[in-house]
Amino acid sequence: MSKKLHVAIVGATGAVGVEMMKTLEKRNFPVGQLTLLASARSAGKTLPFRGEPITIKELRDDSFAGVDVALFSAGGDISRKYAAVAVKAGAVVVDNSSAFRMDPDVPLVVPEINGDDVKKHRGIIANPNCTTAITLMALYPLHQEFRVKRIFASSYQAVSGTGAQAIAELRDQVQAIAAGRPVEKKVYPHQIAFNVLPHVDSFLDGGYTKEEMKMQNEGRRIMHHPTFKASVTCVRVPVYRAHSVAVHAEFERPVSLTAAREALAQAPGLEVVDEPAKCEYPLPLYVAEHDNCQVGRLRLDCALENGLVFWVAGDQLLKGAALNAVQIAELI
Amino acid sequence: MSKKLHVAIVGATGAVGVEMMKTLEKRNFPVGQLTLLASARSAGKTLPFRGEPITIKELRDDSFAGVDVALFSAGGDISRKYAAVAVKAGAVVVDNSSAFRMDPDVPLVVPEINGDDVKKHRGIIANPNCTTAITLMALYPLHQEFRVKRIFASSYQAVSGTGAQAIAELRDQVQAIAAGRPVEKKVYPHQIAFNVLPHVDSFLDGGYTKEEMKMQNEGRRIMHHPTFKASVTCVRVPVYRAHSVAVHAEFERPVSLTAAREALAQAPGLEVVDEPAKCEYPLPLYVAEHDNCQVGRLRLDCALENGLVFWVAGDQLLKGAALNAVQIAELI
Numbered sequence: 001m002s003k004k005l006h007v008a009i010v011g012a013t014g015a016v017g018v019e020m021m022k023t024l025e026k027r028n029f030p031v032g033q034l035t036l037l038a039s040a041r042s043a044g045k046t047l048p049f050r051g052e053p054i055t056i057k058e059l060r061d062d063s064f065a066g067v068d069v070a071l072f073s074a075g076g077d078i079s080r081k082y083a084a085v086a087v088k089a090g091a092v093v094v095d096n097s098s099a100f101r102m103d104p105d106v107p108l109v110v111p112e113i114n115g116d117d118v119k120k121h122r123g124i125i126a127n128p129n130c131t132t133a134i135t136l137m138a139l140y141p142l143h144q145e146f147r148v149k150r151i152f153a154s155s156y157q158a159v160s161g162t163g164a165q166a167i168a169e170l171r172d173q174v175q176a177i178a179a180g181r182p183v184e185k186k187v188y189p190h191q192i193a194f195n196v197l198p199h200v201d202s203f204l205d206g207g208y209t210k211e212e213m214k215m216q217n218e219g220r221r222i223m224h225h226p227t228f229k230a231s232v233t234c235v236r237v238p239v240y241r242a243h244s245v246a247v248h249a250e251f252e253r254p255v256s257l258t259a260a261r262e263a264l265a266q267a268p269g270l271e272v273v274d275e276p277a278k279c280e281y282p283l284p285l286y287v288a289e290h291d292n293c294q295v296g297r298l299r300l301d302c303a304l305e306n307g308l309v310f311w312v313a314g315d316q317l318l319k320g321a322a323l324n325a326v327q328i329a330e331l332i
Numbered sequence: 333m334s335k336k337l338h339v340a341i342v343g344a345t346g347a348v349g350v351e352m353m354k355t356l357e358k359r360n361f362p363v364g365q366l367t368l369l370a371s372a373r374s375a376g377k378t379l380p381f382r383g384e385p386i387t388i389k390e391l392r393d394d395s396f397a398g399v400d401v402a403l404f405s406a407g408g409d410i411s412r413k414y415a416a417v418a419v420k421a422g423a424v425v426v427d428n429s430s431a432f433r434m435d436p437d438v439p440l441v442v443p444e445i446n447g448d449d450v451k452k453h454r455g456i457i458a459n460p461n462c463t464t465a466i467t468l469m470a471l472y473p474l475h476q477e478f479r480v481k482r483i484f485a486s487s488y489q490a491v492s493g494t495g496a497q498a499i500a501e502l503r504d505q506v507q508a509i510a511a512g513r514p515v516e517k518k519v520y521p522h523q524i525a526f527n528v529l530p531h532v533d534s535f536l537d538g539g540y541t542k543e544e545m546k547m548q549n550e551g552r553r554i555m556h557h558p559t560f561k562a563s564v565t566c567v568r569v570p571v572y573r574a575h576s577v578a579v580h581a582e583f584e585r586p587v588s589l590t591a592a593r594e595a596l597a598q599a600p601g602l603e604v605v606d607e608p609a610k611c612e613y614p615l616p617l618y619v620a621e622h623d624n625c626q627v628g629r630l631r632l633d634c635a636l637e638n639g640l641v642f643w644v645a646g647d648q649l650l651k652g653a654a655l656n657a658v659q660i661a662e663l664i
């Protein structure tokens with residue numbers, strides 16, 4: 001890519017929007033012009049990009065004139081309303097919301113797994129759910145080696161996955177408890193400080209949450225594996241940044257630890273951190289602000305014939321959102 | 333039991349020891365005399381029981397004269413050294429450590445599940461691992477209904493499971509972070525505040541931890557089910573008190589949600605808290621200091637033919653330790 005591009009970020013003031021700007025800087029993305037879009041409330045404020053203040057503009061129907069790439073991260077409603085507007089204006093949209101992820105006309109892409117799917121786009125490319133993306137970064141290399149049938153997984157999800165307000169809520173609750181003041185709850189239905197909530201996203205009829213079913217639904221599309229099954233329990237934990245997932249995976253072919261380790265060691269965007277005797281395993285605290293995901297605690301599953309258990313962690317604002325979106329933009 | 337008993341608590345100053353005293357009081361256990369035993373360091377201090385101060389004595393070979401029931405909770409080494417001494421002096425030992433749990437001559441008991449096994453004791457009865465006991469409180473009623481084959485589980489374990497020093501470590505780390513001071517690590521190898529550690533107990537050759545394999549090893553003994561399989565990932569979370577476990581369970585017989593709910597609703601020592609639409613599910617923060625365990629998030633497993641997923645939480649100092657030990661003593 002030698003041509004400089006006009007990039008727009010929709011939802012520039014959000015937790016992911018801010019990381020998108022940093023990622024564009026860090027990866028030296030060929031930004032010729034950067035347009036920051038947000039609600040009327042934020043319009044007029046500035047955010048720094050490459051040392052220069054950029055004034056935030058209000059998102060409107062005429063916001064996308066001349067834009068080449070529009071990175072959306074302002075929730076599903078905004079994406080449903082404005083993605084088509086941006087496409088009509090000539091932009092390619094990389095959408096971080098769940099609005100188009102299951103649309104058969106919209107590629108759902110993790111560049112390290114199905115980067116080629118980008119080519120099929122008709123204007124919009126969807127960025128997957130953060131927990132799904134992080135899990136697949138470790139699962140897909142094993143799938144290529146042994147062919148995955150199903151997984152049983154439990155997540156440990158950071159509050160920043162909910163957004164900037166949730167980060168403040170955890171901090172405020174911890175301070176309130178230390179000061180003996182009553183705990184206020186605005187973002188989560190229950191106290192998140194010193195607690196864990198088995199509730200991420202809304203509940204579906206079968207008893208799973210939407211978030212829990214994304215692993216199977218989005219995993220099938222990303223891995224091109226329509227019979228993949230995933231039974232997941234998603235849990236919010238009092239961690240500021242980076243999600244972790246405990247995964248028990250069953251494969252069609254016989255597994256070996258040696259081959260599994262080799263597949264994981266060679267996988268792009270993934271680091272193996274697996275020296276339990278030295279207390280080395282992926283930790284959300286250490287993987288925060290880290291581009292690569294980390295996998296460890298790899299072992300043969302004692303309750304499955306061709307099974308592996310592992311623990312994967314990744315910064316969900318980066319690989320789960322901003323980094324993956326910019327990587328997609330690089331492929332366009 | 334009309335006779336008043338002479339009860340000894342070994343490890344009286346520990347997190348579990350203190351709960352044992354409270355539980356004896358609360359359940360109106362027929363204590364005629366209470367002897368509190370601990371290391372020389374604590375000897376001479378007092379702890380209140382039924383409003384009276386009781387002086388802690390140093391644990392010695394002659395500590396058990398006249399003792400009817402000795403509740404041990406001072407770690408495996410102390411139990412291995414002194415349980416036989418107590419039995420020789422005529423006491424029945426209820427041991428909360430892992431020292432005797434796999435000894436075929438020592439019953440391993442959760443009163444609601446295999447209370448009858450107490451009758452087979454030869455002086456020592458073992459109290460199970462806390463995470464195992466809490467999980468089985470919900471799994472066993474389902475096992476009776478559908479016969480469990482295997483489970484895949486991930487735990488969310490509170491720091492109080494490690495002991496009083498770990499509670500202080502979490503509190504100190506949170507304060508240090510708020511004050512911008514460096515975080516000190518004494519109990520855990522990594523910061524536990526705003527982090528999760530996939531590391532509970534020591535690592536075994538196969539890559540599981542001892543804690544993780546207790547679910548299968550102890551579960552088989554308690555449920556009298558020698559082919560039960562359990563693949564578990566145990567994780568420490570920054571919660572002060574009460575463990576939670578996400579369980580994916582496969583059964584031999586076809587399952588139904590109606591029958592499962594009924595079995596759980598009728599189970600002793602267990603409460604069903606399962607109204608996700610009202611944001612009601614078991615939470616470690618609310619189940620803390622609560623005798624009963626709680627189960628919720630019950631659903632049919634989308635990746636298993638006869639499978640159920642559930643979320644169980646319980647106060648591991650009570651059902652996982654002190655309460656279960658006193659319940660065993662009541663059966664003697």
